[in-house]
Amino acid sequence: MSVMIENLNWEEINPQLDALLEEYHGDKSALIEVLHKAQEIVGYLPEPVQEKIADGLNVSLSDVCSVISFYSHFSTKPKGKYHIALCLGTACYVKGAPDIVDRLEKELKLKSGDTTDDGLFSLEMVRCLGACGLGPVMTINGEVYGLLSPDKAVTTLKEITKA
């Protein structure tokens, strides 16, 4: 994790975060908005970023951390180059999403919530993506792929990483 933080390009990130915090200066109620945008800029929310936000919005670090840890959308771990979010909504569940989880975990050799050692893939279980008609569904870097089976999930992944 510490390695990952060092890998952040602060020179590039800092001015963007500064501009963001300038926009919401001292507005505590904007914490969640700011976290969203900061996560867009940085990719995740490591502690140095949290501290910057805490200072910028005049909230405590524990509060920032408390809010981050409450919402599943926020991550303090870097995501993989290919971030897979598999829907575990009811529709997807009854149509076999658990089998797909098993298969992907085996295929990528990681547990959901983690990132592979090479930083290439991360896998996350998410609540209903609202694409129930297409269940089971996953997103890879935000693109939705539907009507999956364990095999189709793996082939889809292979196709994308090949391209």
Add this chain to the structure above:
Amino acid sequence: MKQINLCIDGKEVQVPAGTTILAAAEVAGKKIPTLCFLKDINEIGACRVCLVEVEGARTLSASCVTPVSEGMKVHTNSPKVRRARRLQVELLLSDHEMTCPTCIRNGNCELQQVAEDLGIRDIRFTGGKKNSAPVDRSTPSIIRDPQKCILCRRCVSVCTATQTVEAIAATNRGFDTVIAPANGRSLADSPCVKCGQCVLVCPTGALIEREYVEEVWEALGDPTKHVVVQTAPATRVAIGEEFGYDPGSINTGQMVAGLRALGFDKVFDTDFTADLTILEEGNELLQRLNNGGTLPMITSCSPGWINFIEFFYGDELDHLSTCKSPQQMFGALVKSYYAEKYDLNPDDIICVSIMPCTAKKFEAGRTEMSVTGNTPDVDYVLTTRELARMIKQAGLNFNELPEEEYDAPLGISTGAGVIFGATGGVMEAALRTVYEVVVEEELPSLDFEFARGLEGVKEAEVDLKGTKVKVAIAHGLSNARRLLDQIKDGTSPYHFIEVMCCPGGCIGGGGQPIPTNTEIRQKRIDATYQADRDMPLRKSHENPAVTTLYEEYLGKPLGEKSHHLLHTHYTKRRRK
């Protein structure tokens, strides 16, 4: 105020609008069990132990947060209510590290009490415990054991609202929720000021003081050691509570006798160095007033407060008096003056202090607090509660102990030293001395009423022979913050400010008997001023032992020796 009529368990009661069912039930003579509820501080309806049945409501209501309404019919003990309450407590117990016999709160645990009150004899479920966060022993003051936490969040409310420190917060969510510093840090790596207010409000053993009882027993049993003890002003008006006395009892003499019986070689009093502090600090204030020093000057006796300003207002440290706290002045003198005077090797002296405070444990360990450079000036700090435990462990019957006197010379003090224990006390003591030094005439009345009481910020203008000195007093860090923000903004009108970290001052410190609440605080304050009145001498500059000390050893206030032994410096701190 509009009055509301309602019926609780068949009894008609009338209460003002806005009253909660819980409070109304008390009026009706019914006690409803609670766990998370802490009046004015934590009213969140989270634990669901105080559920009651309101006729016509779809679900049961948390009485601590539900306001009464006209014609309401409440049942506080129906089968539904009992079943639901039982469930909550069973659930809490199923996720609680139940090591009751070895728990520091055994016998004084609210969870235990509620379980007993509800007659819970078995727990229907077993299952996983909340995530296995380890016990946090990172600070010398406070130990956090998340496995005993029942997530009542009183600690968070106190830390956030009362103290504005926000060292801990609810982290994660659902079953994984833990109360913890940010990002899995330890308390030592957080902005925690070690005030221990969280310990006072914790209903279980999840937040406790770090005990040094065993170490002190060891020292007492070591014939090569000379073990001296000092007792803080606020301990004498509280320790009795641990032995069944009503809050507000003064048990100074019994405490001294108890300490002696435990085997301490000398029983001294921190009140002595409180008097000394007044002389040093009073002179420092006069010097700043006269020489254009940084104003307002702020007292520095309260270690939680020192931690707070170092962490949150690092740019305002110049405002702090450079005086060490009375505890540390005492420790420094024991290992220098006292050692020399009685021809003892300072390294063979063990200096123990009995404090109402958990932050004192941290203060004693600050590296700059060692005059010998070998051992800390104060070796072990015990809280009032720990002393009580030692007395119990020794098999002493506290209530039967005779009243005994402190040893001389470091046990001689005045009423001014005693009132250090209450909010406004340092200010009042200082004014008693400063007034007489500056005005050079006797005070008509020693009682500065403005300085007393539980109002958050108290202020006054004192006329010192034509010089108007504006003073303010704050207790509880949220109040201190208000004064600090003025200083930061450059709008502070004051010359001298007293800050005590804990609400009510040291009598409400994190090391005091549990429970400590507003009512009890007031009683301890009353006792403090009674003790003051009971003293033959009530002004610090009249303390003969202090005079002797200056004559024999220190020279004069703010002199070189004083500077070396009694003053210190502060460091701006930031997140690591």
Add this chain to the structure above:
Amino acid sequence: MKLFRNHILVCAGTGCEASGGLKVRKGLVEEIKKRGLEEEIKVVETGCFGFCKFGPNMVIYPEGVFYTAVKPQDIPELVEEHLIKGRIVERLLFKEELTKETGATTDEIKFFKNQVRIALRNCGHINPESIEEAIARDVYFGMGKALTEMTPEDVADVIHKSGLRGRGGGGFPTGLKWKFTAKEEADQKYIICNADEGDPGAFMDRSILEGDPHSVIEGMVLGGYATGATRGYVYCRAEYPLAVKRLKKAINDARENGLLGKNIFESGFDFDLEVRLGAGAFVCGEETALMNSIEGKRGEPRPKPPFPSVSGLWGKPSTINNVETFANVGAIIRNGWEWFRSIGTEKSPGTKVFALAGKINNNGLVEVPMGTKLGDVIFDIGGGVPAGKKFKAAQTGGPSGGCIPVEHLNVPIDYDSLIELGTMMGSGGLIVMDDDTCMVDLAKYFLEFVKDESCGKCTACRIGVTRMLEVLDRITKGKGKLEDIDLLIEMGEDIKLSALCGLGQSAPNPVLSTIKYFRHEYEQHIVDKYCTASVCATLFNSPCQNACPANVDIPIYIDLIRKGDYKGAYEVIREENPLPLTCGRVCNHPCEFKCNRAKMDEPIAIRSLKRFVTDYVQANEGHLPVPQVAPANGKTVAIVGSGPAGLTAAFYLKRKGYNVTVYESLPVFGGMLTVGIPEYRLPKALLAEEINTIQAMGVNMVANTTIGKDISLQELHGKFDAVYVAVGAHVEKSMGLPGEDLTGFMTGTNYLRDLALGKKIDLTGKKIVVVGGGNVAMDAARSSRRLGAENVTIVYRRDIKDMPAIPEEIHEAQHEGITILSMCNPVKVVGEKGKAVGVECIKMRPGDFDRSGRRRPVEIEGSNFTIEADIIIPAIGQDIDGMYNTGNVVEAKWNMPVVGKNYMTSVEGIFAGGDCVTGPDTVVNAVKAGKEAASAIDEYLGGNGQVVSDAYVKREIAYTILEEECPRAGMPLLDDRDRLCGFTEVELGYGLDAALKEAGRCLRCDVKDK
């Protein structure tokens, strides 16, 4: 403005985007440009049509032709054919899964035709990013009317009178809520749109925001005007980026057009709103938690009271409604409350949008009037359950709701009816479940969801739900206790009463509801350690074995086939099922319905592999192997009936050393296997060999002996240590038609028995009508064709899809030229001179749903018609011949012996089982019955009750599994022209190559660690 001859509305909702909609849209635009049609044809991106499963969707106007699943490669053809030549491209039209009917326009597709759209009226009809198109469809006219002609009180009043109730789930009257806020005095009030649609399985709010954001804005302005709020917030899930984008654009456009901002329509009313993003916390759907979240805090609920209308966002009076509610408001103001009340039911006026998901053919978003029957939504609009599976239950209300079982398909969907059933409307997720869904697992799923989403503030939800989940988890792992069910109910009820917020208070609902309707499934998990749905994986080795009533270890024998150990494979089968040869031919193979391979391509042909094993062993060994028998133990058992149940019991008892005698009243052995199943499915000679192996073990078999006539049951009981009655069900049920006494009328079972016993029947040139939809009907019909009948018709009162016969049998019957007349029922046998000449039938229409989930056929008055018929064969079910019980030896009901849990009748030592206890059932169930009876008898006679080996089987993958998509090996069939001239077996069986290939498809679900 410009006129085009065609508008192509292409769905750009999340669903269609996920199916590649963007590429299709691009391709379409390019193709149109390439053909130089851009001046004539306009491509419009719209929001969701609601038919997501069949995306990408598009509609071409003015014809209104609806195309589904359009791929980029279809575009040139579509442009060429439809846009240039004006010909509809049939293959891209929607096809009904079950009926295969196609529909060109939305009026012809059941999915759309049966909907009434208010909230979704503009979705799929306009470009959501064009405010002008929204205005053209009347959006903002309600707001205009309100602001210029109505007082705030009027607006709240109209909404109140309309009866609109909160569409987010609670169903609280919207008008009332508005009035509460309106009466509060405050310097600032807020109106909040809850777009944190979190119910798993519901996505109507997303679709509305994506497809018609302006209607939501209009609704919010109206709410603001009525309550006195001048600021609004839309709290939207971050998981809906497209919705957020469209909404933000819509807000900007509205602001630019003066429809938001200061002094709207010069009415003096100011209103503006902004979007706040959620961050992935389901609990934020709870209004107080949502407000905390808007304030930038943890989304933990606050205690109520105070209610938001008094103290809401930042302590100010606030109103919260959900997206769908707001989407209704503008239309109500425009059209009046009377209009709204005319739709739906008295207490639940208007429509409700449902997200149909789960095991349903037409997945998607539908809007129907409140009060529409659940079954109509699922079967008419939703097109029913796919893959021939059975509807089991529907879940509404997501994790806060409950399930509605099959017996309540007629429930009208409205707030109150659903609550009565123990569930709730919720936001409108309607998840359909079939028999592959385990209800205990489902309850566990929802609890897991709530556990994950619990905020953790209150004890009841934080720990209570966790503890309930742990209990459920134990049950699904076979470690539950019966008391656990009561514990769950007790905890559930207490948690409902004591949790802080709505999430916690409703968290136990799915558990309570599944216990209410599916308690037997809980009990099965606990007592039998059995999961019918083959979901709870710790309870079984593989789904196929779990589904097999005989518990045959299928993956292991398939593996032995791959190893070349055919005899070993045979023995593995026979260990659990003594009739491998028979079941390899006629089993209804419930195993194949649960085969995981079906999710990839097709299920393994398990039955055919079983047959292969017996064929191969027999061919190579010359006979079927006879099992080893334990030394005689001196005890005797009589078995009455030599059908599959009797034979199975005989097999296992003999193997354990009992002296077994089987009595059969017919001159031949095998019961229904012999006299019920025709030769072309199960050749008599082969069956006899299978029965011979049992005789060869030393079982005494006595033919032509009827118990109750030749020997009484009482006598038998005295002679033997135990008696097993397995007489089967051989008496055809009577239809009670006028004219049944005419010549030419014969029952199905008698007919088949006569045939089997060698009676010569010639039907050359005859017209046959068979009545019924089961296997007996198929057998009778197909046999008749083989006997020369000119014309065979099956009359069935329900739909073909409701027929209980094995689908392959129905298929083969049709293939052999048999006509099936469904949805009609005979009312009379028409005769001339004492001889039947026809059947008068009446047409049926589908009525309400019966308890089995099928529509009850209802006669259509006056629709009678007559079919010519020389012979009429009713095959509508069988009863039990009570002869065995002459003298009422054992207690019986409708001749069926009453048995206890260990299959013992009212007389100690007399056991009973098979069809005579259960009514007509499958062969493999009879095997199960016989095996269980053998175990019970063994225990009764002092044995340990263990009749099958419990030897440990090592499960590992020794061969690579064929992982590419690959259909199952086809079963070689007898040539059509050879079929109808005799009774030669139709299925020819696999050759070695086909069998090995098929065996290679097995995924080896029994091996847990792959």
Add this chain to the structure above:
Amino acid sequence: MKSIKDLQKIKEQMLEEIQLREKDPGNIQVEVGMGTCGIASGAREVMQALLDEVTKRNLTKVRVVQTGCIGMCAEEPLVIIKQPGKEDVVYGNLDENAARQIVVQHLVNGTPAQEWVINE
């Protein structure tokens, strides 16, 4: 936007365009034969002229659609005007000019342009 009238104006403008998507039995349908034969004889130009003229004249109740080969290839380009309650009128041998004339005479003035009518 200041008033409902402004709103109404936008609606009316847009309505003409999206009218195409509404189900309205009162509309007049102008079908252009666009089979291969039609296009070869200039049906595309006819179609464009019709559309252009209908737009220019603001005829909101008219839909111009296409059909396949009508079956009288010799008379292409062909146009059929279908109006509810009236006989269909078939025009043949059209060009751009004729198309414009038909719009004026038939669709605006309501009398079939006899010159090109071929289905008497």
